[in-house]
Amino acid sequence: MKHRKKIVTNVTIKDVARAAGVSIATVSRILNGSAGVSEELAARVAAAVVELGYRPNDVARALKVRESRSIGLIIPDIENPFFPALVRGVEDAARQQGYAVILCNTDGKLEEEERYIRFLFSKQVDGILFTGGVDCDDSLGLLASLPIPVVALDRRAAAELSAVVCDNYQGGILAVEHLFEQGRKRIAFIGGPARSSSAIDRRRGFLDTHSRYGVVVNGRLMITGNYSFDSGYRAAVALMESREPFDAIFAANDMMAIGAIEALTEQGINIPDDVAVVGYDDIRMAGWYKPALTTVRQPVYEMGMAAVAMLLDQISGVRASACEEKFKPELIVRNSSGGREGHDGVSSI
Amino acid sequence: MKHRKKIVTNVTIKDVARAAGVSIATVSRILNGSAGVSEELAARVAAAVVELGYRPNDVARALKVRESRSIGLIIPDIENPFFPALVRGVEDAARQQGYAVILCNTDGKLEEEERYIRFLFSKQVDGILFTGGVDCDDSLGLLASLPIPVVALDRRAAAELSAVVCDNYQGGILAVEHLFEQGRKRIAFIGGPARSSSAIDRRRGFLDTHSRYGVVVNGRLMITGNYSFDSGYRAAVALMESREPFDAIFAANDMMAIGAIEALTEQGINIPDDVAVVGYDDIRMAGWYKPALTTVRQPVYEMGMAAVAMLLDQISGVRASACEEKFKPELIVRNSSGGREGHDGVSSI
């Protein structure tokens, strides 16, 4: 461990100016790379800076220039395996531009969302990245009322807000087409919360693909879950108890798919021989699970990065109007659907 | 969506004062709940606040009182399944006290750690929660040189820093005792990075328990990994190639345990009949994996909360000197070690 002087009192731009024998304006100019400063003074100031261990006070700067170089990131729950990659994408992009990201977990609760929105506003964040819960319309209204750029993540653009999403409709199509190609005809659907835009779009993809293939959907094979393991488990139990025959399940996320598989397996039903299962998201566990889960991948990390880029464009005024960036989902075929990829070993990690 | 007025210009304490017909000092007193303000003025100010939609500017307050009510949280990688629960614990505790948390991913790289430490210092965070990489001694030195409270997380307290840890030595003991109780005698060890304090302590628990049971350790059964799935996989391959007989593996984290099981299973080795496996951490996947993983759980969420409590104590000056809080690990018996818990279904979720 290198020895370092303990900094006791915060050293300010004033101290640097005194030490270098210049005015604070000159120090500020040099620090900010403004043009028109002599080599000599620049050197003297630079020396004083390292000598004193000076670091600019960002909150003073923020107060002066009305820009905190920080953004808020509101998500339901970092412990939900869908979010870490998203957060990492956001953080990487933000850091690259010198922005701090303040993380906010709301559990999708409206009151927490609004609490955090106000909190972030007080903190003077330059923008907010928002992934709300199912009933986030009120929050979106509050966001729209604030004079801060906002981009919605993984939620369809509402009102005049920008958004970064993945094409959930297309994802639903991908899943069902794959199942049809495997020769499955009676596909059960375990959906997400009724009002969630992602859930709605995936469901629409499911239904439309059936029409397009001329297959009639059995409504009793459609169940609504809430994206949790438990709801997937319960959905599969309900499916079995209904005694409606089915040879496949498309679950609107991986957690529910895994929950369903657990329930099915406990009853001696073989995956994929008896029932093929396709999930959604391609969370990390999907590749390790037995059977390895066929799923629809969203480029979550990239979406996080894109959202930051869009937000910063808005902050800097490059982009004024609301816009939507839509990513393409990708079908990842593994064992649970009986796809031909076969055993999914270490190579998939 | 409720209708809300779009706030165009930021309204300041001055506007509120004018609207309420009082001085800004009075507004400030009322907002901060200072004693000695008349009911009447308080009401008038409160009315003006809602009328104008006023929200205090935290960065001005921070500049004035030299306290930003934000803390930095430095971790290697939020995508590592160990960290989400930690981060959530930190965030929940921080929010409860009105603190914002700035998330920083370093990938355990020294340069990123130092970059972020300086960044956070400039941002005037009131304290830093630090989980460094393997070689974080330099970072710890830098941290110690700053006039900001710091608590190390999941790392043994170095220098004069406070720390929140889990008893890794005890965890190692738990794992090995369990394996001995299952009648296993030839236990392989897949350890973490040589200089990581957690890895060292778990290893020490492994070794000491052997001595205590009078079992001599076969050095060729001890392999060093880096906490990744791949390194666990490779370790198991090396173990098999060594042709040393072994009937159990204690891996210093769950990812390596799972990697090892994949490698073993591919060679037709049955878990737990041929080889019992115990992991460490109890990441979420451990309960879902097949076979469900016996592991040593750390109370990660609680550790995150405790770290915030300790940090805030230090910030407020309640606690001046460095201290260490050590949590107890817990053995979670599942199928991979042949423990008697039997099938681990939905109940474990």
Next chain:
DNA sequence: GTGAAAGCGCTAACAT
């Protein structure tokens, strides 16, 4: 009980 005023550390006119 209330107000006037100083000043936190910085940037950006403006003046020289």
Next chain:
DNA sequence: ATGTTAGCGCTTTCAC
């Protein structure tokens, strides 16, 4: 090219 100064929004003495 460099210095002087006002002021960002707030809290907090200090007077009254």
